[in-house]
Structures are given as structure tokens and as C-alpha cells.
Amino acid sequence: MIKYTKLSVVGLALSLSVMTTYAQDNLVNSLKNNQSENSKDAFKFTDVINLANTPVKNQGSSGTCWSYSTNSFLESEMIKAGKEPVNLSQLFTARNAYVEKGKNYVRMHGAVTLGDGGALHDVINMYRKYGAVPQEVYTGLNYGTKINKTAELGDLEKGVLDAVVKNSNGELTPNWIKAYTGIIDAYLGEVPENFTYKGKKYTAKTFANEVVGINPDNYVELSSFNDHPFYTKFTLLVPDNWSFDQVYNVQVNELTDIIDHALKAGYTVAWATDVSEKSFSYKNGVAYVPETPFAEMTAKQKTEMFDGPKPEMEITQENRQLAFDNYQTTDDHGMHIVGVAKDQNGKEYYIVKNSWGVTNDYKGYLYVTKNFVKYKTTAILLNKAGIPGAISKKLGL
Template sequence: MCRKFFLTALLFVTVAGSGWLHAQDDLIKKISGNSSDSTGFRFTNIINLEVTPIENQGSSGTCWSYSTNSFLESEMIKAGRKPVPLAKIYTARRSYEDKAENYVKMNGAVSWGDGGEAHDVINMYAKYGAVPEEVYTGLLNGATTNNFSEMQAILKAMLDAVIKNPAGVLSPRWKKAFAATLDAYLGPVPPMFTYQNKSYTPQSFAKEVVGLDAGNYIEFISQNNTPYWQKAMMMVPDNWAFQWDYNIPPAAVTDIIDNALKNGYTVAWGTDVSEPYFSWPNGVAFVPQNPFSYVKNITAAQKKELFTSPKPEPEITPELRQTGIENGQTSDDHGMHIVGLSKDQDGKEYYIVKNSWGTGNEYKGYLHVTKAYVQFKTTSILVNKKAVPKSVASKITL
């Protein structure tokens, strides 16, 4: 997830705002009421859950960490706690360390890079705890945004050299060399730190301040080539942890999201953002009729026409969705955070989605995404188990 599109997104981003309430006010001002904009869409909010500020992942494929940590921050709000901006790069760094072990054990027969999945954030939280963002930013030498390109090239070259194993027997020293490289680019992780005049370890901070139980979360996928309502492998390259998730029909994906939002829970969302009918600048995504007739490299004029006003959408059947998966048009591109529900001037409902590309689009870092798009292009969703409707929970083992 987040392997292709974060670089082009930088063309549109600006510096993120600050302050949790300020971010919430911005969302309300931009989406509430009848707001008209340059695209011809007018949105009214229906559900608008509390969130932490928009952030900018910079030139790094860490959307999965930004989006799912944002989700955990909203989980803190839902639990009645004061939200703490969590260190997204701490989560990513711990994930890279675990991923490196898998990469070496598999002799490089797994993907390497910045990418990950929503479940990686939960797994790292359970295993390594959490750190406040003010303690570990991963930014050195005056940098203000992430840039992982050089670091990842060096890390992969190092791992590939380890796999070749010129000594004949692997020594444990490669892990220290790997960690030292991460230290050089991201800074060392403090084993102890002070937050609001109290000392913590990452584990004690997760327990005492964040206060969330990693066992409370569940992830879902949707594919029709394995049985529904049973667990199946998430077949995407960035699933380096080889996670198995519950497989559900496309309609159940939006059933879960609707139930979550209505009960005050947000959703971590993995999706494809490569299609011309996903527009970050316009802040809108939908599914046109005959979606497979749209090539990715349409002209600017053709793309502009897509977003002049709301358009009719096809019914998203399991077969239509699976065609996109099988022909490669639906890919595991990006992770975002579903935080609310809106409707357009025709009454069609959209999900309000928080992104991590800064605030430089039509809706100051947010998007409106139709339910059809979510059914068609979702790669995974992760939610609190309490957010799962009874109609779904009765068919799986929670």
C-alpha cells in the first residue's frame, strides 16, 4: 500500500495545519451546509466524527502508518481520551525492522519498500508500543517532510548483500547494521522519553496514555475467488506479514463502514487511487458507467469533464469488483481514514475521507468518495470490533 502515488501527490500538498479542534473546524466549514466549489459538486455533511489534524507523509510510502495511526487517534477520542498525535515514523521504522527479518528469511522473495498495511500498525502497536509524534518525527538536519528514497535504496542493497551471504553463515550483526542505518536516516529511538513531565517507555506510553487494546481490531478484504465469511490471504505485495483476514462481499464492506460511522467509529481504509475517476485535487472519487473503458492516461480535458457534476454509477457486483482485481486495474495503492458521511446536491451519499497528502486540495486534505467507489476499489478495511454490525458478526467468529 502507498507504493506509487505519494510522489505525484506532492504536487498538490501544503503544510498541514495544527490543533485538533482547528482541524475539526476546517472540516465543518468546508463540508457543512451547501458548499459549492469549482467542480460542480455541492456537499452537505451527515456524520462528521472528531479527528486529529491533517498531516503530510512527504516523499515516503507510509500512508498505511499515517492513516491507521490517525484511526487510532480517533479511537482515543471515541474512548473519551485526549487524542495524542502518534509517531507515524516510529511505527514505520519498527515495521521495517520486522520486514527485514522476513525478507532475509525468505531470501528476498517478498516485496521491499516503504509500503505496508493497516494491520501492520496494529501489530507494531501490540509488539512495540507507541511514541508521541513530538518525541520521534524521523526528521533530521532541518528536514520538514519525509524523504525515504535514499534510505530505502541503501536498506535494500544491504539486505540483498546479506542474502548473498558471502561468509557462508549469517551472523546476527547484520541486524545491528540495519538498525544503525535507520538511526542515521531517522534518528535513534529513545528507550525512555518524557511526555508531559512523566517518563515512559513506548510500551508504558501505549498502555497508560493511548490506552487502546490491539485485540479490539479486525480487518476485512473482499474477493470472490475464496469463500465469503472465512479468512483468506490478503494477496497484495505489501502484505509482508502474510496476514489472513475475513473475506466479505462488496456490499458488506459499506455495511460495516455505515454501521461504524453511525455508532461513532471511524475506519482505516486501503484502496486503489490510480484511476482517472479518483481526483485528489478535486477531492472527489466515484465510479463512472463502464469503468474499464477508462484508461489511466486520459487527457486533462477528459478528466475535467469527469468532475463537472455528479454522475450515475454502475451497480458494483462481486464479479465486476473481481474483474478489476484480476486484470490489475485495482491495485493496493494507498491508505486513508474514513471519518464521516456526506451527500451531494442529488442526495447521493459519500464517505468523508481524511488523507495524508497535506491540505492543498479542494477540501483542505479531505475527499468525498462514493459508496460505489469503496465497494469497487477497496483493498481492505480495519475497524473496531464493536463497529461490526450484527449481520456481519453473526457470520464470522469475532
């Protein structure tokens, strides 16, 4: 039986931009045993909502946060549906996305993002097309490593695909996809045609249908930008949206209204965001939007950023859009919102699960203010049953 718990102390996680895919990897490696000196003394958190979720995982040296976070979300969806959750293989999802991304790269003559990075919807799309398998069946560790380490694989993927795009033969051969997929499988392992789980034989598709049991049509992705009409769908223009999926557009305050409503109804939320801000601290386990911008802070203010709750900047549709337009907000990292907590002053924070192991004060979780979520979210993904009725009606769901 797979153990899952409602964790008592949780929060949010950190990463650097996938625009430089392996910057995230370097930061993950630097955060081992990275506890602060006084975070738990400066901030006193009390749970308000803490939804059941599976144990924190470690994505290792890979840019696969999107797969870890959204598979964690699917595991919580199993719990919500009354099922025993399965630790799903994140690298099975990633492997299939790499295959599809390679096809897209060739189709676009190399003029599209490659690399490890991805989006929340990639997990749903791969689940729909390929199914799912347990972590124990497909670890993605095929050459002696204990954690993911995918830099060399990424370099080889790009080299092969660039050779295909160069097209020295004058036309594409039918074998390039076999060569490309063979490299992926050499590093991550071949996907078994069938496997046994708890005494029963499955394929990835039958396992998804019979054991995981989620309907991919039940999930929607949303964001908030004022250069598109609200309550319509638009293509989210971030580098890792390699599949050019569309998301629903809502107003900035509705992002947190939706998350709040979902959590109260027992639904967790997958979250894509920018975490490059100085006010986002994995070590301290806290993220917020300071009232005074970091560049304008005194030296004393900078040293005191995490010595307790601080006033925050007001978030509007306009300053959110400006931060995205001028690259202050980038699509950095995927995480999993699992609850709400209050600090000693009664202010609410979201409880967010990361995928870097249990290396900080809060054992792999952090606490993030609602203003930070409003300001720095690039997208959220959730069960459409968790969306408030009035907003759902506006979206035509």
C-alpha cells in the first residue's frame, strides 16, 4: 500500500527559469540541507485547509517540475475520488512528452522550444494519449543514477533533431523518429508493453483507465492577461508551451477566487509560476510581494526580508501584465497547491508542495501569499468541478 498523508507543515517550492533549462538543476543541487536559522521563529503558521497529498518527491537534476507537480496533482485527484493513490511515474510522462516535442521540433524546422521544460497541460495531454504507469514500473533511471540527471540526454536529443532538420538527404527518412526515440529509451528505459501491478496485468492505457480512473476532459487550465478578452481561450505565449495549447482567461482576482473555491471543495490545484523573485525563499519557506521593490530597499530592509510577515504591494491587472511583458515574470516552475494556512497576524498563505525532496524547514513545502500568486502565476490547472459556478458559466464550461 502506498502511504499518503495530510502534512501538518507545508508551503511552496522554488526553481529558476526553464528558459535556461539546467539553471533549475544547478539550484536544486545547491539546496541540499538548506534550512534557515529562524524561519519557524519568525513565521507562525496554522493550517486552515490541508488536503491529502502523496509524499514529496525529488526531480533531481532535471527540468521536469511540470511533470512532478501535475502528476502529484493527479495523485490527489485519485484521493479526492476515493481511490487509493498510486505514485505515478513522472518520467513516463516526460519521456512521452520528449517524443512528441521532438516531432513538433522537426515539424517547426527547429523554431520551437526543446529541452526538459514543459507545461501543466502536458501531463494531461500525455495521459490522454499514452496512459500512465506506476513509478515502480518506470523510474526513468536506466544507467546507474539514483536520481534524475538528464543534461546529457538533452544535448543528444537536440543534436539528433538538428541533424534531422538540416535534412542532408534532401528529404526526411522514415527512420529518424526511431533513432530519436532510441536515444531517449537508452537513457530513461524502454516502456514495457505490459506490466503487473498488485497481481493484475495492465498496459499503460488500461492502468490509466482502470486504476487511476481520471477523465482528462475534466481538467482546465487558466491564466490572466489583459491583452486578451476575458472569459475566452487564448494561446499562452511562454517558451515551454511547445504544443501551443490554449488556456482560459480570467481576471486577476479570480485566479485566487478559483483556487480558494477549489480548496474549500476539496480539490487541489497545479500551479505554474515565476520564482526568480528575491522575495521567494526556498530556505525560509516563504514567498510574498514586498511593499518596497527589492531594488529600492535599504541594506537593512534586505537583511530583514524574512524576519516575519511584511506588508505587500497591491496587485492589479495592470502591474501583473507589465511584469509579464517586461520579462520580470517568466514561466519558471510547476508546483502543487494543497491547502491554506494563516500566519500569526491572521493573513492567509497557500500551502504548496515542491519536488526537490525534503531539504528546507518545511520538508519540501513553502508558504506563499495570495498576492504572490496573483502577481506571478503563469497558469493554473484544476478539475473544472472546483471552479465557482458564476465563473464557470462565464467560461462556458
